[in-house]
Amino acid sequence: MTQPIVSIQHISKHFGGTRALHEVSFDVLPGELHAICGENGAGKSTLMKILSGVITSYDGILLVDGAEVHFTGTKDAESEGISIIHQELNLVEQLSVAANIFLGRELSQVFFFRDDRSMEHQAALLLRSLDCDIPPNRLAGSLRVGDQQLIEIAKALSLNSRILVMDEPTSALTEAEVERLYRVIAKLRSQGTTILYISHKMDEVFHLSDRITVLRDGQFIATRNTKETTASEITKLMVGRDIESLDLGPRNPRGDLVLEVRNLSLAWPGHARGYRLKDISLELYRGEVLGIAGLMGAGRTELLECLFGASTLEPTGEILLDGELIRPRHPAQAKKAGLALVTEDRKRLGIFNTMNVGRNISMCSLEEAVFGPMLSHSQEQQLSYSMVSKLKIKTAGLTPPIGSLSGGNQQKCIVGRWLLTNPKVLLLDDPTRGVDVGAKAELYRVIRGLCSEGLGVIVTSSELPELLTLSDRIMVLSEGRKTAEFRIEEATQEKIMEAATKSWNS
Amino acid sequence: MSLLRRLWSSVEFKLIVAWLLVVLATMALDTNYAYWNNPADSAQLILRRTVLLGFFAIGSAIIIISGGIDLSSGSVIAMSATVFGSLMMILDPVGFKAGHVSTTAVILSIGGTLLVGGMVGTLHAWLITSVGLPPFVATLATLVGLRSFSRGLTSSITMGKSQIDFPDTGLRDVLKNVTYMSIVFVVFALLMWFLMSRTVTGRHLQAMGGNEQAAKLSGIRTDRLKWLAYVIGAVSASIVGIISFADDGSAKPDIMARGYELNAIAASVIGGCSLQGGVGTIPGTILGCLFLRTIIDAVQKIVGSGADVYEGMIVGIVVVVAVTFSQRGGGKLAGKKYFSNGIGWSVIPTLGLLAGLSYLLFFGKREWYAPYQAYMIGGIVVAALAARAFLESNSKASGQS
Numbered sequence: 083m084t085q086p087i088v089s090i091q092h093i094s095k096h097f098g099g100t101r102a103l104h105e106v107s108f109d110v111l112p113g114e115l116h117a118i119c120g121e122n123g124a125g126k127s128t129l130m131k132i133l134s135g136v137i138t139s140y141d142g143i144l145l146v147d148g149a150e151v152h153f154t155g156t157k158d159a160e161s162e163g164i165s166i167i168h169q170e171l172n173l174v175e176q177l178s179v180a181a182n183i184f185l186g187r188e189l190s191q192v193f194f195f196r197d198d199r200s201m202e203h204q205a206a207l208l209l210r211s212l213d214c215d216i217p218p219n220r221l222a223g224s225l226r227v228g229d230q231q232l233i234e235i236a237k238a239l240s241l242n243s244r245i246l247v248m249d250e251p252t253s254a255l256t257e258a259e260v261e262r263l264y265r266v267i268a269k270l271r272s273q274g275t276t277i278l279y280i281s282h283k284m285d286e287v288f289h290l291s292d293r294i295t296v297l298r299d300g301q302f303i304a305t306r307n308t309k310e311t312t313a314s315e316i317t318k319l320m321v322g323r324d325i326e327s328l329d330l331g332p333r334n335p336r337g338d339l340v341l342e343v344r345n346l347s348l349a350w351p352g353h354a355r356g357y358r359l360k361d362i363s364l365e366l367y368r369g370e371v372l373g374i375a376g377l378m379g380a381g382r383t384e385l386l387e388c389l390f391g392a393s394t395l396e397p398t399g400e401i402l403l404d405g406e407l408i409r410p411r412h413p414a415q416a417k418k419a420g421l422a423l424v425t426e427d428r429k430r431l432g433i434f435n436t437m438n439v440g441r442n443i444s445m446c447s448l449e450e451a452v453f454g455p456m457l458s459h460s461q462e463q464q465l466s467y468s469m470v471s472k473l474k475i476k477t478a479g480l481t482p483p484i485g486s487l488s489g490g491n492q493q494k495c496i497v498g499r500w501l502l503t504n505p506k507v508l509l510l511d512d513p514t515r516g517v518d519v520g521a522k523a524e525l526y527r528v529i530r531g532l533c534s535e536g537l538g539v540i541v542t543s544s545e546l547p548e549l550l551t552l553s554d555r556i557m558v559l560s561e562g563r564k565t566a567e568f569r570i571e572e573a574t575q576e577k578i579m580e581a582a583t584k585s586w587n588s
Numbered sequence: 589m590s591l592l593r594r595l596w597s598s599v600e601f602k603l604i605v606a607w608l609l610v611v612l613a614t615m616a617l618d619t620n621y622a623y624w625n626n627p628a629d630s631a632q633l634i635l636r637r638t639v640l641l642g643f644f645a646i647g648s649a650i651i652i653i654s655g656g657i658d659l660s661s662g663s664v665i666a667m668s669a670t671v672f673g674s675l676m677m678i679l680d681p682v683g684f685k686a687g688h689v690s691t692t693a694v695i696l697s698i699g700g701t702l703l704v705g706g707m708v709g710t711l712h713a714w715l716i717t718s719v720g721l722p723p724f725v726a727t728l729a730t731l732v733g734l735r736s737f738s739r740g741l742t743s744s745i746t747m748g749k750s751q752i753d754f755p756d757t758g759l760r761d762v763l764k765n766v767t768y769m770s771i772v773f774v775v776f777a778l779l780m781w782f783l784m785s786r787t788v789t790g791r792h793l794q795a796m797g798g799n800e801q802a803a804k805l806s807g808i809r810t811d812r813l814k815w816l817a818y819v820i821g822a823v824s825a826s827i828v829g830i831i832s833f834a835d836d837g838s839a840k841p842d843i844m845a846r847g848y849e850l851n852a853i854a855a856s857v858i859g860g861c862s863l864q865g866g867v868g869t870i871p872g873t874i875l876g877c878l879f880l881r882t883i884i885d886a887v888q889k890i891v892g893s894g895a896d897v898y899e900g901m902i903v904g905i906v907v908v909v910a911v912t913f914s915q916r917g918g919g920k921l922a923g924k925k926y927f928s929n930g931i932g933w934s935v936i937p938t939l940g941l942l943a944g945l946s947y948l949l950f951f952g953k954r955e956w957y958a959p960y961q962a963y964m965i966g967g968i969v970v971a972a973l974a975a976r977a978f979l980e981s982n983s984k985a986s987g988q989s
Contacts (some may be wrong), residue, residue: 167646275737392805417807436798436866439708446806448788456786 085148087112087276088133088164093142095128095300098214102128103140103300104497111244115267115277115309119293121320121579122378122544125300126280130247133278134166135159137192146245165238171230175223180205182222183237208236212266227354228259246270247278252286253379256354282320282377284313284583296320314576317583321546321575330530333570337368339388339405340538341507346399348381348388350562351533358384358563359397364533366507366538371529373553375540375578380559382542383426386509389540390423391416403506417446422500424493424510426542432496433484440466440480442495447502469498471529490514490521497528507538514548526552546575560584599860603875607882614886630885636766637881639773640828640835641851642874645859646780647824648852653784654817655797655865656716656723661825662848663734664708669839670738672701673752674745684755694759698830703824706907709733714820716818717811731849738841751840763834776827780820781870793817798866808896848902854903855880858910872963881958891950898949922984927977936977940970 086109095103103125110116114443120126131137132144135153140351144151146162153159159166175184180202181188205218214232216225222233231251238246252260267277267290281287287294288308296303296319303319341364348359359381364374376382388397391410401408410416413423425431434442443466444451451461466480473494477487484492493513500508508527514522526560529552534538544550549556556573558566558581566581595601615623623630627704644661651658677684688799708730715726742752754760762768784790796803796810804810853863860875861868883906884899891898926932944966951957 351822357626412807412809413805414809423805425802425805430799431801434795434798434802434866436862437795441791445791445808448791452788456782457788457791503807 084111086110086145087147088278089143089145089148090129090133091145093129093132093144094123094142097138097139101300102161103132103143106297106300106302107142108295108302108305110276110278111293112276113271113274114292115271115290117279117281117287117294118297118404119282119287119294119316119320120297121282121546123299124297124320126311127249128300129297130166130249132288133159134247136166150378160241160243163242163244163381164247165241165243165245167231167234167238167249167251169249169251171234172225173222173230173233175221177222178202179209179216179222179225179233180218182233183208183218183240185237188314204240205236208239209233211239212236212269214266215261223500226259227254227260227514230300231255231263232266235270235582243275245276245278245279245567249280250282251279252281254354266533268275283585284316285585287316288313295307314580317579318445318576321579324541330389330526330551333495334369334458334530334533336370336554337536340403341363341366341540342400342402342405343389344400344402345387346385346397346401348384348397348562349394349395353393357562359388362399362559362564364557364564366540368506368536368538368552369533370554371533371539371541373549373556374540375546375549375556375582376542376559377582378544379561380582381562382559383511384562385559386423386511386540386542388510389416390421392423409575417503417505421509422503422505422507423509424496424511424513425501426515428489428492428496428516433492435480435483435485437484438481439470439475439487439495442484443469443480443498444502445576446467446499450502465502466498469495469501472501473498474524488521490517490525493517493521493525494528497525501532505537508532510539510541512542512544514543514545522548532576546578549578550575558582599872600869600875602946603829603872603879605861607875607879610879610883610885610886614889618889620889621861622857630765632643634878634881635770636835637885638874638878639766639769640831641794641848641877642773642883643828643831644821644825644848645855645873645877646777646870647821648849648872649856649861649868650780650784650793651723651821651869652798652856652861652863652953654793654813655861656814656817657727657802657853658712658821659724659819659849660708660712660730660734660829661821661828661852662845663731663738664705664822664839665829665832665845665848666839667708667734667738667741668701668705668826669833669836669844670742670745670752670831670841672697672833673702673754673839674741676755677752679746687756689756689759694756694848702823702826703829705823705829706819708826709822710815712818712822713815717814733842735846742839743845750842751838752833753838754836756887760834760837763831766792769831772827776824777870777874781832788817789813795867800865816902827925832974851880851903854907857907887950890955901946925980927973928980930982932977936970936973940966943969 088110089256090374091107093103093106103451106125106129116125128137132140135156135158137153151162177185180198183205184201189201189565191197202218209216209218209232212232212235214229216229216232222230225233232331251263255263270277279287279291291308293305293307294316295305295313296316298320306316317485343362343364346362347357349360350356362385364372374382374385384393387393389401389413390567396411403421408419410419410421432529434445444462447465448457448462451460451465463480469475470480475491475494475498477491484495487495514525517525529539529541541549541552550570554570556568556578557564558578560582566577568577594848611623644665648658648661670949675697676693679696680690683689683693699951712726712730715721716723739750742750746752784793792808793813796813797805800810832845837843855876856868856873857863858880859868859874860873861873880903884902887898887902888896927936944962948962968970
């Protein structure tokens with residue numbers, strides 16, 4: 083048996099209390115294209131960051147060419163010949179192509195003078211070896227995403243990388259660019275480069291890879307030879323995780339139709355796909371939880387933002403609330419119409435860090451706590467208190483700063499903030515992100531309880547078991563389109579994952 | 589107990605203590621004993637200056653609390669003074685020449701000037717919200733633009749002169765009267781304090797300053813709030829422009845209120861406003877103004893004549909010290925490393941020079957001054973900082989083991 087070029091042995095990584103990786107072990111053989119698959123949060127990116135020296139503290143052993151290594155930075159990894167092409171490209175847009183390729187190791191002549199000529203010359207050679215004719219003196223920012231990605235690959239080649247990690251490289255490419263990337267990959271492989279390829283697009287993985295490793299919940303699940311497996315087996319391995327048995331009691335009976343969306347589309351200028359959302363239609367009834375499943379970038383957040391009038395561009399299509407056409411162009415209008423949105427990114431878009439718990443809760447309903455022109459502190463406190471007790475928020479009164487609460491309790495504060503506006507429809511964007519297990523269950527009960535009061539709830543989540551526990555119906559998005567809708571009785575993790583990984587250009 | 593601790597840890601309380609210390613130090617060090625001999629005059633002087641700074645510092649503070657910045661207040665003051673003068677000249681040309689402007693014209697001119705202030709604020713809000721300029725750029729443009737505009741206005745309305753003289757001595761005495769000025773200020777300050785701490789709008793302004801995205805997603809109309817903040821900022825500067833015109837006796841738009849915007853920002857920051865937005869109070873800002881004006885006055889008293897030259901130096905030093913100590917954990921001088929790296933070592937000569945030269949500048953004209961003292965002060969500072977740097981470098985080694 084050949085010696086593995088990279089051997090990952092019992093690698094674990096914790097972030098605070100959450101486990102990102104647990105005892106992951108597998109080998110990568112020289113010259114192979116090894117695909118790594120897994121759901122959002124399976125630990126793919128964390129593992130690749132360890133491999134490329136971005137994360138430096140972890141447990142376990144990493145062997146390169148049979149020798150143990152422990153990188154203390156990306157430079158170490160680069161000197162071992164490992165480079166990573168991130169999903170979010172890391173180019174300095176204001177610099178030329180050549181300057182980007184040689185960033186941090188600029189060539190120089192005598193003394194300190196930069197040798198732009200020979201850098202451009204070498205950059206041109208590298209790019210030609212990739213069969214592309216980007217002029218090396220162009221500004222990186224003026225290039226299309228696909229070209230920028232090639233610059234990153236050229237940079238990796240200039241570092242003499244033997245092992246290239248690619249993190250979802252096709253997510254922003256046009257079909258023609260994907261074809262070109264495939265050619266570049268074939269060329270790299272003919273030169274003997276080993277490639278670790280992260281993707282959740284099954285067609286790509288099966289087209290390119292020799293072997294596939296599946297991660298789930300930070301654990302190694304299996305490695306399969308691509309020729310001996312099928313897409314549905316890999317999907318099953320990705321999702322086959324236990325559903326926490328959590329009894330939330332009987333589901334609520336469905337009430338009247340409260341929200342209807344017809345053919346909602348949102349453009350995406352400058353992107354290969356051209357749209358963020360395309361022809362989405364959905365219905366929501368009172369007392370019902372509609373789950374929205376989809377992988378990263380499927381358009382879950384964008385859909386909720388459109389409904390809430392928070393999208394930068396105006397969507398097309400119709401939104402009907404209680405049978406009335408609404409066109410919210412500002413969250414204030416959506417709020418007035420009876421919509422409420424709890425955002426995904428709690429730190430950045432949800433909490434007011436400079437304020438205390440009480441003021442965070444009352445923020446959206448201060449108009450109800452006024453006495454003449456004056457804000458009545460006692461009425462405001464009553465409002466906030468009503469939510470602290472209704473949602474059982476664990477806090478020492480209303481005066482501690484919001485940042486001193488746990489993630490789950492901060493989230494409850496924001497839910498409470500919106501409940502005070504008496505909404506008809508509550509939109510929850512990944513409400514349990516960064517919330518620990520016990521608090522999750524409590525949030526589920528809160529959400530169910532709200533439904534029984536006649537609220538319609540839309541929940542997105544990156545965790546399928548959560549959607550299966552919580553929802554009455556589940557709608558699946560993939561690349562901005564609705565690919566399936568299931569009643570809860572017919573929904574399974576496999577079916578959802580299959581619909582979520584469906585790509586439209588195949 | 590906890591109430592006492594909260595009081596003690598508040599910026600306002602610390603400022604009052606610091607202010608008392610400055611006053612006591614001045615009483616002790618001032619060789620003319622102005623605070624002893626002439627308490628009323630000294631108090632009046634400080635009050636007048638505090639009030640004049642206070643108006644537009646409050647405006648500036650509201651903008652800072654709401655997450656913006658206003659660099660234009662100095663120019664708006666100069667512009668308002670010239671606009672006020674021009675309006676009186678246009679509305680009552682005869683009275684203007686005769687030295688007795690009619691009351692109607694005065695009232696209309698004041699109203700018109702405040703309206704122009706509101707227009708400048710609206711312009712700022714439009715540049716920031718609709719055009720999408722950063723507040724720094726938008727108000728930098730009006731900082732240079734409005735001063736130039738005022739000079740043009742002055743020149744064209746006075747047929748080529750570079751200043752407008754205040755026409756009416758009676759009116760001037762009313763406008764520069766410290767009692768009237770203070771009453772208007774108290775009313776204005778109370779209104780603004782009420783707005784910021786007792787109304788929904790004030791809470792929304794704070795929320796917008798703390799997290800603009802979250803505020804918008806909470807259904808808060810952030811664009812309207814920005815309009816309000818910048819209008820308050822510009823109108824408060826216009827009030828100062830009107831009073832300063834009377835106080836100075838003339839409006840010289842090329843030099844009037846030059847650089848005052850930084851004093852307003854400094855007073856806000858000293859008073860506890862965070863330049864990141866979301867944090868700050870009106871009482872804190874007023875105390876910040878009082879502290880800043882008092883310490884400037886103190887240095888003038890101690891150093892003697894011509895000390896307004898050092899105003900900028902004092903403001904600079906006070907801002908650096910105030911912000912350093914108000915940073916979280918920055919109050920602990922012992923734990924923090926200031927001089928342990930290359931930059932730290934290289935700044936020591938700079939600080940030594942600064943100390944020595946300041947001594948020379950402040951006390952060079954005193955009869956007891958001798959050059960060796962300045963060298964000694966500089967030397968002592970360098971030695972003390974070098975010793976600290978040495979200790980810091982060593983504590984690093986022991987701290988890691």
